[in-house]
Amino acid sequence: MNITRLTPDSTGLVAWPTLSDDRKAVVTVGAFDGMHQGHQAVIGRVVELAKRHDAFSVVVLFDPRPAAAHRYAAAHDGADMPAGMHDPQAVSGVDDRLRRMRDLGVDHVMLVHYTMAFAGKSFRFFLGQLVGKLGMRTLVLGSDAAMGKDRAGDVKAIATLAAATGVFELDVVDDRGPGTVRIPFNAQPQAPSEPGEPADPTAGMTKAELRAWSKKRQALLHRVWSSTNVRYLLSQGRIIAANDVLGHAHAIEGTVVHGEERGRTIGFPTANIDAAGADGYLPVDGVYAGWLVDMGLGDVAADDTAADAASADVVSADVADDDIAARLAADSPHRWPAAISIGTKPTFNEETGLADRVVEAYAIADDWLELYGHRVRVEFAGFLRPQVRFDGVDALKDELARNVEETRRLTA
Template identity: 30%
Template sequence: MLRWNTLEEVPSGYGPSVVTLGNFDGVHRGHRALLSTVTDEAQARGVRAVAVTFDPPPLAVLHPERAKVQIAGLEHRLELMAGTDLDAVLVLEFTRELAAMTPEEFVHDVFVEALGATAVVLGTDSRFGVHNSGDINTMRELGQNYRFDVVEMAVVGQATSGLRNWSSTHLRQLLAAGEVDEAADILARPHRVSGEVVHGHHRGREFGFPTANLGPDMTGLIPADGVYAGWLERLDLPRGDPERRLPSAISVGTNPTFDDVPVRLLEAHVLDRTDLDLYHEQVGVDFVARLRGNVRFESVEELLTQIGRDVDASRSILLG
């Protein structure tokens, strides 16, 4: 999959193509259904399949006070999108200048001139152009003017989720409640937070449970405080390396047993391993199941006993 970061990087004369537009935050099942429609349409027409997205997300520029942490960081989103049959993704820097473009200016410059769109796939509730003034009906009108077809995608849901739509909003609610197993059902994979392993208090190593602590620049929405079973993936190692993906017990929160942890931390203990040196490695932490909420223990001994139980529970869930 090709990646372009500006319109100027798109090769001259690129196209024809089927194009879609969105933030794709989380690249959940709803997004995948839309992208599948894009690639199916492109294959049926014998043209290319392209997605257009933004970085940073529009809300971070227009209303930073309302902006939210992305469910998945940009690089993780692009990695997931590369797992589809898309031919290319255009990542546009969202600026106030871009936000001021009318719907027609945006469609003409991006979809028509740069990407040679013969069809546009758009969700029912999609908005684009200055003040979000463009919608699916606007796109249909522009399609008539510029001779491209418009395929409308309705909100996608599933019976097992009570017909709740596969949406980023619903995902945020689940993660805020620590319901990472239900979130995984919508994502079609475990939820991930990525970042660089940094030095912490080294308290876990002293207690016999060394942890990989993610730094403050981690990407991805951190779920509710608590203890989880999951996987630590060492992103710098090649795929297929047996040391790349490791079963872990994960802690999120301020650790209420100790008073010197004023900020939320994300730390992962790799099961049955005390020999790893992960400092400065890029890792992804995948959340599989929530074991419990955070508890303040009266003694270190009580804490260590519970950590042992958490490790055993994680091993049972992850390794059977």
């Protein structure tokens, strides 16, 4: 898969590359945060149609997420979100999305730095660029997609444009999945109070009870297959439900840093991940079962090579990284079951005076793992228990031993 990184100029114009003089493209557009099953359905359709028509399959991927960019602009007098700024609300990092697109068989990804000037372009102008520059013959979208200035380019408006111009076709994918779900307005992370995977609080409710629950919480309807729903489920500790929406295990990626090294003194050495800079949405505080994957030292992203010497902002990269793919594989020797803790170490924070949120993963391995400075991936399989304060180290060690056995069972 080929990636072209594009930065709009100060007026919002993008120097789109020419993919071919005669071969057309099937294109989709979005942030694809989390790459959940709805996203997979849309991109899968792009790849299917491209193969059918001997065309390129192309994804135009926005980074940062438009929602984050507009939120930042609203709070900073319309300024652009700085490149590389951490987005704690992103379900997944860009590298993770790119790897999943590669696995789906996408030919080209146009990774566009989303700016306010770019956002101000009309959807008609934007689609005209895709037709004229990328050779778009078919645009594939989800059922409630919208683009362009003021999100005026919804499916209905784009269908009208396609019919009127006759230069491209619109293919709409039913990406709603199993319907809708109600999510409380301005929902905040809420750690479960009991051990075990939390249940759906609305399960078994009558229509009247559900209406009352929704009214009390000002709950809004969202698609089950949506990044908003995944984010909400993770914020409540509902890992299994979130993974069902994603169609894969939710994960974060980050660099292993030095911690207090207390774990090794009690027999449970952990890999400490820099939570503030981790890619992917951190679930609510608690202890989880999952996996730890060592992705190697340094930057694991694909090496960039100049695509156009005349434009430093246009860079192509091949992300068919066999080493990373092998490390992420289910049978990889660089993958271990892991008990994962997210929180503020309540048993020790009175003693240390530290209350920073940390991510610690205890890999169930035969030998001590030296991972400092390595990029690692932490995948979540299920919620084990809330964070609690133990009366001493021995009680903590006994509970950690139980967590390890539960992790073995959930990841078997």
